[in-house]
Amino acid sequence: MNEKLDQTPEPPIDEETNGSDKNSEVQPSTDLSSQQQFNELKREYLNDRSNSMNRLLVFICIVLVFFTVMIPIVTSIAAYLVYQKFESIQSQLQNRVNEASTQAAEAKKHANAAAQSLKEIENHQTKLKEIVSKLTSKDFNNPNKVEVFKTTIADIQQNSDLSLENKAIIEAYRLQNADEIPEAIEKWRSIANTAKGVNDDLVARAFFSIGYLHSEENENDQALSAYDQAIELMPDFADAYTGRGVAKSKLGDAEEAIADHDEAIRLKPDFAEAYINRGRAKRALKKYEEAIADYDEAIRLNPNSAAAYTHRGVSKNALGKSQQAIADHNEALRLNPNFVEAYINRGAAKRELGQMSAAEKDMQKALQLAQEQEEKSKVGGE
Numbered sequence: 001m002n003e004k005l006d007q008t009p010e011p012p013i014d015e016e017t018n019g020s021d022k023n024s025e026v027q028p029s030t031d032l033s034s035q036q037q038f039n040e041l042k043r044e045y046l047n048d049r050s051n052s053m054n055r056l057l058v059f060i061c062i063v064l065v066f067f068t069v070m071i072p073i074v075t076s077i078a079a080y081l082v083y084q085k086f087e088s089i090q091s092q093l094q095n096r097v098n099e100a101s102t103q104a105a106e107a108k109k110h111a112n113a114a115a116q117s118l119k120e121i122e123n124h125q126t127k128l129k130e131i132v133s134k135l136t137s138k139d140f141n142n143p144n145k146v147e148v149f150k151t152t153i154a155d156i157q158q159n160s161d162l163s164l165e166n167k168a169i170i171e172a173y174r175l176q177n178a179d180e181i182p183e184a185i186e187k188w189r190s191i192a193n194t195a196k197g198v199n200d201d202l203v204a205r206a207f208f209s210i211g212y213l214h215s216e217e218n219e220n221d222q223a224l225s226a227y228d229q230a231i232e233l234m235p236d237f238a239d240a241y242t243g244r245g246v247a248k249s250k251l252g253d254a255e256e257a258i259a260d261h262d263e264a265i266r267l268k269p270d271f272a273e274a275y276i277n278r279g280r281a282k283r284a285l286k287k288y289e290e291a292i293a294d295y296d297e298a299i300r301l302n303p304n305s306a307a308a309y310t311h312r313g314v315s316k317n318a319l320g321k322s323q324q325a326i327a328d329h330n331e332a333l334r335l336n337p338n339f340v341e342a343y344i345n346r347g348a349a350k351r352e353l354g355q356m357s358a359a360e361k362d363m364q365k366a367l368q369l370a371q372e373q374e375e376k377s378k379v380g381g382e
Contacts, residue, residue, distance in 0.1 A: 204234035223247040238268035257281040272301040288315045306336040325349040
């Protein structure tokens with residue numbers, strides 16, 4: 001069996017098949033070469049691609065490292081520069097705030113000063129208006145008013161807040177102060193005519209001033225007429241009553257004068273001047289004790305009245321109380337060292353006591369003061 005099997009003939013080989021096998025054996029060699037080229041190209045491409053990717057990654061890493069390192073540095077530098085700039089701006093702002101605060105403090109100081117000045121000006125103007133609204137010519141004998149008036153007359157005249165009426169009053173005073181009495185009287189008449197039917201109180205004060213100026217010029221009849229018109233317009237005008245009483249005393253009508261002073265005191269119980277004037281009228285009637293009582297009341301009402309003391313001294317001297325009279329004249333001169341009438345009256349009292357040398361000195365002093373005051377009045381008028 002085995003031999004049979006071993007002797008089984010092998011199948012014939014086909015030439016084509018054989019040829020094919022030969023070709024088959026050759027073809028793999030060619031394919032292998034192409035595959036190798038392909039593989040090499042692929043490796044080269046992949047290597048190039050890998051290298052490119054590696055370079056890109058390296059570049060990206062470098063960039064990332066750069067920015068990782070540089071960004072904090074740049075940020076820190078920028079932050080420092082910004083901080084420095086901020087510090088500079090903050091310093092400048094603080095300086096400006098300080099300057100503004102200083103300027104504000106100065107402005108507030110100036111504003112306060114301006115407000116204070118304005119308040120003083122307003123108070124001054126209010127005071128001037130009050131003075132002007134109540135002034136009469138007689139107030140030139142009142143040092144509490146006349147000094148204020150004399151020192152502020154220019155301000156009053158230039159004060160735009162004052163009415164034409166008040167400026168006219170000031171002009172009347174200016175004329176009187178310049179000793180231009182007739183012109184002052186005419187100015188008061190003009191004021192009375194302008195205010196007639198509109199402001200009767202002003203008209204009454206104007207006639208009172210006219211009466212006072214006439215009385216000072218010893219034009220007593222004209223003075224009485226003016227005082228009558230003032231009282232007719234203002235029946236409770238105490239000053240007009242006592243003014244008319246003075247004019248009546250000058251005309252020798254002491255009883256009628258006392259009646260006017262009585263009315264003035266009734267209307268104005270604390271009217272020290274009315275007591276002095278009534279005392280003078282009583283003294284003219286030789287009612288010395290009654291006169292002294294009036295002077296006592298005047299001194300009680302106004303302890304600084306030099307006139308009350310010297311008139312009381314005159315009454316005491318008439319009663320033979322010359323030493324007491326001298327004491328009153330001394331007090332009058334203490335209150336008013338330039339009181340001419342007090343020197344004259346004290347000289348008369350000293351003469352009663354036989355003190356001729358002392359009396360002569362008082363008379364000379366009175367003459368000297370009278371001359372000085374006259375010269376001063378002339379200079380003031382010019």
